[in-house]
Amino acid sequence: MKINVEKCAQILKEQDNILILAHAHPDGDTVGGSFALCLALKKLGKKARVICADEFLPKYLNLIDGSLACCEAFEEEFIVAVDVATENLLGDLAEQYSGRIDMCIDHHGTNTGYAKYLLLNADAAAACETVLKVIKALKVKIDKPMANALFIGISTDTGCFRYASTTSNTYRAAAELVDLGADNGTINRVMFESKTRTYAALERLAIEGMRFYDDDRICVIKITQDMYARTGSSEQETDAIAPLTRQIEGVEVGLTFREKPDGTCKCSIRTLDSVNAAELAAAFGGGGHKQAAACRFDCGVEDAEKMLVEKASEMLSV
């Protein structure tokens, strides 16, 4: 059932012992939205906590002050997913919680409507834009940790206000959060202007290995387990790699393959207007947005590359 912001706030007010689910391989939007909502619910005297199949990166928790979201144990009575388009994106938590999710706050047009109540704004650049509205509708005073959490979500999901998904509402939400105490300078520096030595080394290898197809309209980056070993980097550090493909002049489809320890792989897709990334990903069981999507493969990088380049090439030729 689709609901609006007011209804969402009204339902949350009536609940207690609320479990909040972030999606696996958590990004700033799911972390920021989940923690901000959790902090707001706790301000209302409720018990709430955030869980995720994968660990939260310290860079997020340090900026949000994640300790504030800790809570004595409770048995969950109401389950909310934030920024989770489909239940399988919950990763290892999917089996346990599938079919049991009461509410979802999301901005993915591809949301499957798995939750009992769905608050969806597909025009929002980040789920956090909508979580901000929900917290305001809950009449909770937004403090610095909440403002930081929401700012992280909005800033990271827009590539620091860069992507075409950024609207005037996004900039306005950012202005509001800065006035509420969000440390925008620090957050943006940590999220976008900081490279660890190991990441810088991995990025250099990735750029050196770039390959181009289809009159250079398709750019492929492959990140292998061997590259992690040589640089001391890890998959957790690879989020900033995918956008590099689309930055090169003439590239319309960027494919970034990441090899898993078991030899299978995942591909992050970045496109310009000429190809719908979500459609391309969907051809291989994945999903996402118009210009940014992802899919997984049971095969190795070389085979996956062949299939995906072929499909992308087909979509470019239409």
Add this chain to the structure above:
Amino acid sequence: MKINVEKCAQILKEQDNILILAHAHPDGDTVGGSFALCLALKKLGKKARVICADEFLPKYLNLIDGSLACCEAFEEEFIVAVDVATENLLGDLAEQYSGRIDMCIDHHGTNTGYAKYLLLNADAAAACETVLKVIKALKVKIDKPMANALFIGISTDTGCFRYASTTSNTYRAAAELVDLGADNGTINRVMFESKTRTYAALERLAIEGMRFYDDDRICVIKITQDMYARTGSSEQETDAIAPLTRQIEGVEVGLTFREKPDGTCKCSIRTLDSVNAAELAAAFGGGGHKQAAACRFDCGVEDAEKMLVEKASEMLSV
């Protein structure tokens, strides 16, 4: 004489045949602010044009529709400089216009007050934030070309809303300009997500040659004439290089040297809070902001590097 926005608008209303000066090696803020002001003055029926010692990059003019700022010839009666902290930043135009500038609209705290009337807001992240206010005070309806021009200035001077100089007013100005028709997605992609093949090659060489000093707190990049020759790139494409230094974990001072054809050089300085970039630049006759500044040298890169690293090291040890 320092003036406020209303006084600035009032003076401009009384003038005609207005020449607008952008600073040499023009960036998005001086180009965007100059053109937006020019377009606004023309809407008021005045004659106005923009000049600069160096050529405007096509990427700016294409997005602004620079042709709109063309104008039949006139003899200038009033001269306005936009985003120009000191007269010598006018480059080859400095000799001709020094001592003759009637008005300056700027956001550099280091502005020397050379103009008869100075509208200075040192808290603004971009001169364009203030130009936006001036155009509103002139009661000119802001159209898409003006909105694009102002958005370019704000977006580029903040590294796409990333730097600590970005305030809630900056985000609010961006929201307003998007509502007025600014193509934020396209502008940000062209300014921040597009690398020519030649630039990508130059960037790779620059990163390969990075050197570190002072327990890796100082990072140096050197761009030589030989590197331009090897990659087909040029100095016009190097603006995005300097920020790369400060992105590396642990780096507090980033120095990017660019060799000139005559063997002398220029250095772009990027810092974190521990060192004031403007002060460091000032030690060598340069200037700028707290975290971003620049200076020129009459010597070659190697000698300049030695002097600047020594001074930066001294400032870090305080």
